[in-house]
Amino acid sequence: MNAPVLLPTPSFPAPSADADPETPYEQYVYAYPHQKAYRLLEDGPLLRDLWSGERLDALSLYAHIPFCEMRCGFCNLFTRTGAPEEVTGAFLATLERQARVTREALEAKGEPIRFTLAAFGGGTPTYLTADELTRLCDISENIMGADLKAASWSVETSPATATADRIAVLAERGATRLSIGVQSFVDEEARAAVRPQKRAEVEASLARLKEAKFPILNIDLIYGIDGQTERTFRVSLDAALAWEPEEIYLYPLYVRPLTGLSTRHAKTLQDWNDQRLRLYRYGRDHLLSAGYEQTSMRVFRRTGTAAVEDTDGSSISEYNQQAGMVGLGVGARSFTTDLHYTTDYAVAVPEVRRIIDDYIATPTERFRRAQWAFRMDDAERRRMYVLQHLLESTGMRTAAYEQRFTTRFEDDFGPQLDFLLKRNWLRDSGGTLGLTPDGMAWADAIGPMFFSDRVRAGMTAYQDR
Known part of the structure; x- marks a missing residue:
C-alpha cells in the first residue's frame, strides 16, 4: 500500500517562470488572510x-x-x-x-x-x-x-x-x-x-x-x-x-x-x-x-436563480469577505478595514474543547477588545481585493483596481500576471482579467500565489494543534 498522503501547512512559494505548482490543491482560499x-x-x-x-x-x-x-x-x-x-x-x-x-x-x-x-x-x-x-x-x-x-x-x-x-x-x-x-x-x-x-x-x-x-x-x-x-x-x-x-x-x-x-x-x-x-x-x-x-x-x-446581492449590487460569492463582517461565537471572524480579529483556533479535539471552555469562561469586559488578530495595510488590502475578484467567474476589472488603489495591477503583481498568462490560466477580455477553464481548475493553487510574505510566514510558523 502507498504511504498515506498528509499535506502539511503549505509553504506557498512565489510563482516560478518554469514550473507549475506541485499540486492544484494547495489551499482553499475563502478569506484572506487565513486564520493561521x-x-x-x-x-x-x-x-x-x-x-x-x-x-x-x-x-x-x-x-x-x-x-x-x-x-x-x-x-x-x-x-x-x-x-x-x-x-x-x-x-x-x-x-x-x-x-x-x-x-x-x-x-x-x-x-x-x-x-x-x-x-x-x-x-x-x-x-x-x-x-x-x-x-x-x-x-x-x-x-x-x-x-x-x-x-x-x-x-x-x-x-x-x-x-x-x-x-x-x-x-x-x-x-x-x-x-x-x-x-x-x-x-x-x-x-x-x-x-x-x-x-x-x-x-x-x-x-x-x-x-x-x-x-x-x-x-x-x-x-x-x-x-x-x-x-x-x-x-x-x-x-x-x-x-x-x-x-x-x-x-x-x-x-x-x-x-x-x-x-x-x-x-x-x-x-x-x-x-x-x-x-x-x-x-x-x-x-x-x-x-x-x-x-x-x-x-x-x-441558470435563472437570482443571486444573493450585497448592498453595493455585487453578488455574494464563495469568497464572502468584506469589511463590515461582525462575528459572534468562538471561532467567528470579524473584518474591519484595518484589523481582522477572532478568537483562538485549533483542530485537535482537546484544544478545541479547551478553547470553547475558555470562551464560555471569558469575562464580559474582555469581549470589548479584539483578541487574536491580523493588522491589514494597503498592500494586504490589495491582495484581498485581487482574491475576491480574480477567483470568481466575473473576473477583475483592471480599471476598477487602479481606481481603488491608484496603482496598476500589472505593476503590483507583475510576476503573478506573467506566470498566469504564460500558463494560459488567465486571459484579458477587454480589461477584465478572468481565469480560463484550466485556470479555474487550478484556482486553489493560483490563490496562494497572491499571499504576502508576511502571511506565508505566519501560516508556516503556526503550530498545528
Missing part, C-alpha cells in the same frame, strides 16, 4: 474604536456554532462533537454576553446600524435544538438588531440535524438559504470519508428542506474520496440534481493534519491529484450540461 496568520494581541484595541471608522448601514452578521453530531474524516474546522446541552446552553449565554458588548461598540458611533447579510455557520448550527436555535435568532434580532426576515440569511445544516422542528424554526424566522453537507449519496463513499450516513437519511432530510420552500437550497458534494470514480460521482451528481437545488458546491477532498483521514488516505499525491482533477472536470461538465452556471471553482448555480 492571526496572532494574540497583548492589549487589543477596543471594538468601539475599531468600528468607529466603518460604514454601519451595510453590515454582515456571522454566528459560529462550534458543534457537530460527528466529525467527518476530512474536517479541520473548529468544532466539537457530542456537546451536552449544558455546554451548548452555556455557549449561547456567553454568545449573548458577547453580542451585548459588540452592539454597544457599534452604537458608540451614534449612527443607524443595519445588517443586510447574516449567516449561521460552524460546525453545524442545526446541532442546536429547536429551542436553542430560537434563542440564537432572538440574540441576533433583539440584541444585535439584525432583521433576519429582511436580510439575506444563510444557515448550514447536515442530514442528521435537519429535523422538522429545527427546519420549522429557520423557515418561520426567514432563512433564505439552507446549505446541506451531503458530500456523497453513495454509502460506501460516505464511510470512506468517515461520514457514517445512509442515503435514505439524506433523502429524507432533503425532502423536509424542499417542503419548507427555502428560496435557495444548496447541496455540498466532495470529489477525491478513496475508490470514487466518474461512475460513482455521477450517482451523487444525479441524486443531487433530482432535488433541483438552486446551488451545488463541488469540493475537492483535502486531508490535513489532525483530521480523521490523516493516517488513512492511501493515494500518492500524483495519483490523488489526477483523480481529483479528472472528477472535477467530469462534475463541472455534467452540471453545465444540466443547466447550471459556474461562478467559481466550487460554486454552480442553476
